[in-house]
Amino acid sequence: MLDYGIRIWSDDDFKIEKGKIVVNYGKKPAIIDIVKDIRDEGYKGPLLIRFPHLIKEQIDLLFKAFKKSMKEYGYQGGFNALFPLKVNQFPNFVIPLMEMTKGIPYGLEAGSKPELIIAMAYNNPGSPIMVNGFKDKEMISLGFIAAKMGHDITLTIEGLNELETILTVAKEMGKPYPKIGLRIRLHSSGIGIWAKSGGINSKFGLTSSELIEAMNMLKNSNMLEYFTMIHFHIGSQISEISPLKKALREAGNIHAELYKMGAHNLKSIDLGGGLAVEYAQHDGLSQRHYTLEEYASDVVFLLKTIAHNKHVPDPDIYLEAGRFVAAKHAVLVAPVLELFSQEYDQRELQLKPKNPPLIDELYELYNLMNEKNAIEYLHDSLDHMESLLTLFDLGYIDLLDRSNTEILVHLIIKKAVDLLKHKKYDEILNIQNMIQEKYLLNCSFFQSLPDYWGLGQTFPVTPLDRLNEKPTRSASLWDITCDSDGEIAFDIRKPLFLHDVDINKEEYFLGFFLVGAYQEILGMQHNLFTHPTEFSVVFDDEGNYEITNLLEAQNILDILDDLDYDIKDIERKLKQYIEESDYISDDKRKDVLGRLYLYLSENAYLKTIVSYKDE
Known part of the structure; x- marks a missing residue:
């Protein structure tokens, strides 16, 4: 049985039982059974399934890890977390998120006016709201309105012009004022494709001289008491812990120096996002090289050490772990429409009384192939095909000969794969790399997996059932867009093997996991394929599940x-x-x-x- 790396990426949230992927919660329903129930109701095409309990599980893990480290090191500051709305703004995610975080210091981070309106409407009373990104006077004024509504809101300044606007709006609108945060531009940067979020040339943040000037502006306006937070962000999906530790040392010292300069209400550090998710499903290709416990311990220990050495209070810690919270909760299910090799069937052969000699040899190779000679005959057939296609181009054989060539070669490939399926994995991998099956999926990668297309981000993919049977076909995945980039090609470094199925007789579904962060909102309507039909799977106290929030794809x-x-x-x-x-x-x-x-x-x-x- 091939487990498709589920032991690596699932954190035991999904398991394989009786050949099916099951949700390891409640009565452990099989995802394939949930899918068939929905399809029986008439909802075809791709499906996006949300599991809200996995959102709650991630948040609980986050708070548990930090509370444990704070207790261990005698940390006097508090812990707060925020969800960055840019990661997933869809209501069927955001509204349940706010429902399940009532009573804990968990809020929303906004980076635009529409996101700020969402936060003002749905954030739980008493929980923090953070506003990051570039802001005009209107957006800053919305922040003042949020403060007047009673929200605990912080406007993070990206440039001195924004601070000037805040001071102007304060005079116009009066108290209560929002809190003020300053984003600091660190020399430290992250790692990987999002590393440019940090570093001295990053898009956001104030330099050291600008921080001093901002302090003077606040003092001169009698607004220094509202300066409560510094903020930094060194990138999404931070794979190694060392860049974070370096950034923490820099940020912790900046916090202490600003506090000593008179910013005595500066009691918080927002670490931004970046807490990584493990997307790998092959050994040796991990994308996260630390645990959540290690992450929390390093953050708490370093900030505690710096505060102690600098004789300042331990700062409250704010964390924007959006990918960590959202990624797991969503699964994309795509039906397989076609296996392209199945166009080549022995019944389609139309051999002539007299065929070109190479075609007769192909037919003989097919009939005489056995496990012992399969590799040799497979290579011979591929050589014959190249020769016959050249003969066709030169006009020496006709279209019927070409058709017989293609059919025979694909029959030989399938027979070789079947004969060799019991061989050791490494022995047949190079052969599989030459002869992938092409699976046509009823979905759009541009719409549902844009990070794969745009950034090369991989996602765990697995059949939903038949996992007690050995898959025999090396697979390339094609979506239904008329774009050659709509393909997940077979990669010998991280191969995907699927089952040889007859789509005319049985359904076959692939699940793409960890797609809850960024993929939905970044999805593009290429060929006008829109967000798939979605629904949530909610469990009751007895472990039974219910389908809720069903929203069909746009017509x-x-x-x-x-x-x-x-x-x-x-x-x-x-x-x-x-x-x-x-x-x-x-x-x-x-x-x-x-x-x-x-x-x-x-x-x-x-x-x-x-x-x-x-x-």
């Missing part, structure tokens, strides 16, 4: 409406063309128009027809 008219097309004009034109068409008889016009309106009310994803249900 075609809604998609076009979002692009600012005049929907009424489209409907009028289509109806007119049907009514005036010479190719549609009068008694058929109503039926054709009805079909058209039916299709316009459907989503853009493809419909799968599975015949085995009718057998």
Whole structure:
């Protein structure tokens, strides 16, 4: 049984039982059974499944780790956490998140006016709101309105011009004022593709001289008491702990120096995000090289040590671990529509009474192949195919010969894979690299996995069932967009093997895990494929699950409406063309128009027809 690295990436949240991926919670339902229940209700195409209990689990782990370290080191500061809305702004994530964090210091971080409105509406009373990113006067004024609503809100300054605007708005709107934070520009930077978030040339933050000037501006305006926090961020998905430790030393010393300069209400440090998630599903390819406990211990110990040495109070710690909180809760399920090699079937062979000699040799290779000679015959068949395709290009063989060539070679490949499936993994890996099966999935990678397409970020992928059977096909995954980049190619360094299935007789689903962070909101409507149908799986106290918050993918008219097309004009034109068409008889016009309106009310994803249900 191949476990698809579930022991590496799942943290025991998902398990394999009886050949199926199950949710390791409650009565442990199989995801494939949940999917089939939804599909029986008529919801086809890709599905996004949310598991809210995994959000709560991650938050609990976060607070537990920091509270344990604070107790161990006698840390006197508090711990607060925030969810950065840029990671996932969808209501079926945000609203349950706020419901399950009532009563603990967990709030929202906003980086734009719409995100700030979400925070002002849904943040729990008493929990912090942080506002990062560039701000104009209107956005700063919204922060003052939030303070007047009773929110514990901090406006983090990215530049001195923003501080000037805050001082102006303070005079115009009066108290209560929001708290003020200063983002510091560290020399320290992160690691990996997001490392540019930190460092002296980073996009955000104040230099040392600007920090001193900001202090003077606050003093001169009698606003220094509202300066309560410094903030830094060295990047998303920090894979190593050492860059964080270096940044903490720098930030801790800056905090202490500012406190000694008179900022005695400066009691907090916001560490930003970056707490990594393990996406790897192959040994030796880990993307996180530390534990949550190690992370929390290092943060608390270093800040405690610096505060003690500098004779300042231990600062309250704020953390924006958005990816850590959100990634696990969502799973993308994509149906397989087709295996491309299955176009080549022995029944399609049309051998002639007299064939080109190389085709006769291919047929003989196919019939005489056994486990002992499979590798040799496979290589011979691939050589024959190259020769025969060259002969076709030169005009020496016809299209029927070319068709027989393609069919025979694919039959030989499938037979070789089946004969060698019991061999050692390393012995057949190079062969599998040459002869991948192409699986067509009913989804868009641009919409549902944009970080894969844009950044090369990998996500764990596994079949939802048949995990008690050895997969035999090295797999390349194709989505249904008409774009050659819509492919997850087979990679010999981290190979994906799937089962050889007959899609005409059985359904086969792949699950993409850890897709809850960034993927939804970054998804692009390439080919006008939109957010898939989504729903939440909620467990009761007895361990039973219930489907909630079901939201079907947009239909075609809604998609076009979002692009600012005049929907009424489209409907009028289509109806007119049907009514005036010479190719549609009068008694058929109503039926054709009805079909058209039916299709316009459907989503853009493809419909799968599975015949085995009718057998």
